[in-house]
Amino acid sequence: MNYMYNMSIDFHNYVVILLLVLIGLNFVLLFRAKNVFSYRKKMAYLTPTIAVLLASILFTGTIMMAAKHLDFTLANIAMIAIAIAFIVLEAKRVKPIKRLKDVPEAIPVYRDFAKKILSIELLIVLVISIWMWI
Template identity: 50%
Template sequence: MNEMYDMSIVTHYYGVIGILVVIGLNAYMLLNAKELLSYKRQMTLFTPIGSTAIGTIIFTGVIMMAAKHLDFTIENILMILFALIIIVLEVKRAKTLKYLNSKADGALDGFKKFGMKIFLYEVLVVLSISIWMWL
């Protein structure tokens, strides 16, 4: 049981690093996007990677909670809440991108501002819980 818990902690840690890398790659792709249609196509392929990273963090957290006999501490409750916040932010970003009019002038520029704000919030959420857990 201890081995499973220790492995989950390591996997959870790398999952958090992975989600930060995915957010960084998303921001990089958004900043370098020149046309909206090609960016939408890229996001259609790349969004499942971000969802998998979020799923990895949630799955390893569930394994750790099971290993601790479902002990709901304040840290666990906050991590669940923060995971839900990240999921909601990603859904808002993806939904806005999906319904963005490709023919409108300046649509990509407006979305760049919105998307970068979402990515900033996601990084702040991930870093805030990570720093709190390290202390």
């Protein structure tokens, strides 16, 4: 049982680091985007990947909580709240991409909007990660 718990913690940490890398990749793609069509095409691959990573984080967190006999600590409650906030922010960020038309003014306007949301996502994931790793 202890082996499964330790393996779950390690996997959980690696997936969180990978999520941070993908948020950084999102920033790079956002700032390098020249037109809506190519950006939407790249996001069609990246968005499901982020969703799978978030699901992996939630799944491993659930395994760890089950191993601790569903002991709700402040850290567990904070991670659940962060996961819900991340899902809501990601949905708000992705929704306008569907409606963007391929006009030159669309990317700069969307870039400002998405930059704020990605910054918040990066900040909350970094803060909870630093809190858990210390």
